[in-house]
Amino acid sequence: MRRISIICFFLLSLILSADDVRVEPLEFWQSASQWPESLTVDQLITASLAASGAQGGTLDRYVQDLTGQVDDFTSSVLPSWSDMSDAQKGEELLLWLHGEVLIGNYHTDQTRMDILLNRGDYNCVSSAVLYLIFSRAAHLQSAGEETTDHAFCTVTTQEGDKIDVETTTAAGFDPGTKKEFTQAFTGRTGFTYVAPGNYRQRKPASDKDMITLILQNRIALYQRRNDFVNAVGPAVDRWFFSPTDINRRDMNDAFRNYTSRLNGQGRFQEAMDFLVPLSRELDLLDENRDLVGILVENQLITFLNRDDPDGAESFLNEWETSLDEGKLHTLMTQIVLKKAEMALTELSYPDALALIRGYRDEGSLPRSRADEMISWLHQERGMTLFKETGADDEASYWNVIAFFDALPAGEKELPGIRDHREKYRQNWAVMIHNRFASLVNRKEYDRAGEVLDQALLRDGSNTTLLKDQTFLDRIRNSR
Numbered sequence: 491m492r493r494i495s496i497i498c499f500f501l502l503s504l505i506l507s508a509d510d511v512r513v514e515p516l517e518f519w520q521s522a523s524q525w526p527e528s529l530t531v532d533q534l535i536t537a538s539l540a541a542s543g544a545q546g547g548t549l550d551r552y553v554q555d556l557t558g559q560v561d562d563f564t565s566s567v568l569p570s571w572s573d574m575s576d577a578q579k580g581e582e583l584l585l586w587l588h589g590e591v592l593i594g595n596y597h598t599d600q601t602r603m604d605i606l607l608n609r610g611d612y613n614c615v616s617s618a619v620l621y622l623i624f625s626r627a628a629h630l631q632s633a634g635e636e637t638t639d640h641a642f643c644t645v646t647t648q649e650g651d652k653i654d655v656e657t658t659t660a661a662g663f664d665p666g667t668k669k670e671f672t673q674a675f676t677g678r679t680g681f682t683y684v685a686p687g688n689y690r691q692r693k694p695a696s697d698k699d700m701i702t703l704i705l706q707n708r709i710a711l712y713q714r715r716n717d718f719v720n721a722v723g724p725a726v727d728r729w730f731f732s733p734t735d736i737n738r739r740d741m742n743d744a745f746r747n748y749t750s751r752l753n754g755q756g757r758f759q760e761a762m763d764f765l766v767p768l769s770r771e772l773d774l775l776d777e778n779r780d781l782v783g784i785l786v787e788n789q790l791i792t793f794l795n796r797d798d799p800d801g802a803e804s805f806l807n808e809w810e811t812s813l814d815e816g817k818l819h820t821l822m823t824q825i826v827l828k829k830a831e832m833a834l835t836e837l838s839y840p841d842a843l844a845l846i847r848g849y850r851d852e853g854s855l856p857r858s859r860a861d862e863m864i865s866w867l868h869q870e871r872g873m874t875l876f877k878e879t880g881a882d883d884e885a886s887y888w889n890v891i892a893f894f895d896a897l898p899a900g901e902k903e904l905p906g907i908r909d910h911r912e913k914y915r916q917n918w919a920v921m922i923h924n925r926f927a928s929l930v931n932r933k934e935y936d937r938a939g940e941v942l943d944q945a946l947l948r949d950g951s952n953t954t955l956l957k958d959q960t961f962l963d964r965i966r967n968s969r
Contacts, residue, residue, distance in 0.1 A: 509719045509748075510719065511719050511722050511723070511748060511764070512722060512723035512726065513722060513723075513726060513764075513768060514726065515726050515727050515730040515731075516540075516545065516723075516727055518536075518540050518545075518549075519540070519727040519730050519731045520730065522536075522537055522540070522731055523730050523731050523733075525537075525698070527696040527697060527698050527699075528696065528697055529697040529698070529701075530626075531560065531623055531626045531627050532557070533697075534619065534622060534623045534626065534697060534701075535553055535556050535557055535560070535623055536549070536553050537701045537731075538603045538619045538623070538701055538704060539552045539553055539556065539603050539604060541603075541701050541702070541704035541705045541708070541724075541727075541728075542601070542602035542603045542604045542605070542704055542708070543602065543604070543708065543724075544604050548604075552603070552604050552607060555607055556603070556607060556623070559591070560623060560624060560627050563586075563624060563627065563628075564627050564628070567586065568627075568628055571628075575647065575648075576630055576631070576645065576646075576647040576648050577645070577647050577651070577653060577664070579628055579630060580625065580630055580632075580645040580647075580653060580655060580663055581663035581664070583621070583624055583625055583628060583630070584621065584655060584657065584660060584662060584663045585660050587617075587620060587621065587624060587657075588659075588660040589660075591606070591607075591610065591620065592606070592610060592612050592617055592620070592657075593610035594606075594609045594610030594611035594612065595610075595611050596611075596612060596613060596658055597611050597612075597613055598613055599613065599707065599711055600612055600613045600616060601613055601615045601616050601703070601704050601707035601708060601711075602616065602704070602708070603616055603619065603620070603704070606620065612658070613658070613707075614640050614641045614642060614657065614658050615641045615700070615703045615704055615707055616704070617657035617658050618634060618641045618642055618643050618657045618700065619634075619700050619701070619703075619704065620657070621643050621655060621657045622634060622643060622697070622700060625643070625645065630645050631645065631646040631647075632644065632645050632646075632655075633646070633694060633695070634694070634695035634696065634697065634699060634700040635654070635692055635693070635694060635695055636692065636693060636695040636699065636700075636703065637691050637692045637693075638691070641695065641700065641703055642654060642655060642656050642657055642658075642662070643655040643657055654666065698731065698732045699732065701731065701732075702728045702731065702732050702737060705724045705725075705727060705728040705731075706728065706740065708724050709721045709724050709725050709728070709740065709744060712724075713744075713747060716751075718744070718747045718748040718750075718751045719748060719751075721744045721747065721748070722744045722745065722748055725740060725741040725743075725744035725745075726741055726744075728740070728741065729741040738772075742772075742774050742777055742778070745764075745765060745768055745769075745774070745778075746765075746778065746781055748764070749761045749764060749765045749781060749785070750781070752764065753781075753784065753785055753788065756788075758785050758786075758788045758789035758792065759789055761785050762782065762785050762786065762789070762809065765778060765781065765782060765785070766782060766809070766812050769782070769812075775812065779812070779813065779814055779817075782809075782812045782813065783813055783814070783817040786805075786806065786809050786812070786813060786817075786821065787817070787820075787821055787824075789805060790802045790805060790806060790821055790824065790825070791824075793805060794824065794825070794828045797828075797832060799825050799828040799829045799832065802824075802825050802828070803825050806818075806821055806822065806825065822854065823854065823855070823856070826849055826854045826855050827855060827859065829845070829849075830845065830846050830849055830855055830859075830860070830863055831863075833845050833846065834863060834866065834867065839867060839870070839871050839874075842867055843864065843867050846860055846863050846864055846867070847860075847864065850864070861901075861904055862906070864901055864904070865901075865904045865905075865906035865907055866906070868893075868894070868897060868901065868906075868907055868910075869906060869907070869910050871893065872890040872893055872894065872910060872914070873890075875889050875890050875893055876889070876890050876914070881921075882921075884918065884921065884922075887914045887915070887917060887918035887921070888918065888948070890911075890914045891911055891914050891915060891918075894907055894910065894911040894914075895911075915949065915952070916954070918949075919945075919949070919952045919954040919955055920954065922941060922942070922945045922954075922955060922958075923954055923955070923958055925941050926938050926941050926942055926958050926962075927958075929941065930961075930962070930965070935962065935965060935966065938962060939962055942955060942958055942959055942962065946959065
């Protein structure tokens with residue numbers, strides 16, 4: 491169980507967002523956080539209505555209303571039960587509540603106590619809290635109980651018997667003994683009764699736990715409506731009032747849901763300004779590093795898409811302490827890759843080559859990607875050399891081939907370089923072949939032989955030229 495100081499939350503109130511999202515507890519919960527787990531009737535009344543969303547003068551009016559009903563009950567109804575046992579009082583109270591207060595309809599989501607007072611509508615949580623309030627006023631030893639998706643009460647008699655009270659139905663007192671209960675309860679609520687012996691599915695709930703269930707249901711309803719902005723405040727209130735690990739987790743889920751909404755809207759910077767300071771203040775950074783990493787990457791990609799790798803690098807330096815090493819390395823690689831890609835077209839051949847070689851040698855750019863870029867630069871440089879003299883000049887081809895041959899050993903063996911060198915070699919051979927063929931067609935066999943001899947002195951293993959030599963020998967031998 492973790493608790494945080496009020497001062498810390500006042501600091502968090504400085505966080506700005508375009509949305510009206512509240513990240514500090516309401517003043518009521520700051521005071522109520524000091525209450526014990528077991529609450530008085532007045533505290534149950536006030537906290538249950540505050541948890542329902544009532545504030546200020548509205549809260550005061552509802553507190554006065556419910557307090558008045560409790561006072562009327564204790565002064566005019568309770569005295570007539572003076573001869574009853576605790577079990578009889580507990581059952582009579584449930585019947586009385588369903589006849590006088592719980593007069594509306596059961597609704598799964600109707601957790602709020604103010605709506606219960608206005609319309610009589612209720613669900614398991616609001617009806618259970620109401621039963622706690624009136625049973626405590628009747629001096630019964632009552633308590634809350636909860637399962638995964640349900641809440642109810644228990645009454646412990648003077649004899650020590652602990653009796654379940656399913657508050658959503660008038661037939662819910664000691665339900666395991668009533669045949670009519672199963673149909674009335676399951677048919678109306680959709681829940682299945684959990685017997686007292688099955689302690690894996692049910693657990694005691696303190697008074698504070700029962701109040702936080704009201705907040706929990708409000709939070710869940712906001713989230714089902716995709717209203718992640720308004721879910722944050724009650725989640726903070728709930729954890730501040732009862733700082734359990736579960737409430738802390740659910741509060742962080744509210745932070746993450748709202749952050750994910752901002753992320754989906756492309757509001758990456760706002761999302762980080764919201765989540766990261768909160769995570770640092772509340773020691774949630776480890777739980778949220780994955781989401782922070784996504785936000786940082788998305789914002790970084792925005793910089794890169796604008797061809798601003800320097801801006802991306804400055805941004806990453808600002809947020810690097812919020813990332814794990816793996817994510818930081820991945821994002822730095824993306825920046826370096828963008829700088830290298832831009833260098834291909836914006837820098838001169840020597841400058842771009844030096845930059846990419848440096849990235850490759852220091853390991854900031856994967857070797858395979860660096861080799862692709864280096865190969866592309868050499869190919870473009872070869873094309874420039876070729877164009878300087880022209881496609882009809884034999885020297886153009888061999889200038890490029892000589893350029894490729896002079897490259898460092900590791901680079902001239904790159905597949906792209908080998909392939910391009912071979913293309914220039916073969917294109918040169920085609921040019922020689924065309925000259926040779928033209929001379930042969932004009933029956934200038936001696937000049938054709940001279941062209942081939944000179945070419946074979948340069949490249950004696952060229953298969954195209956060797957075929958031409960064989961063809962010329964046949965002509966000469968047939969004459």
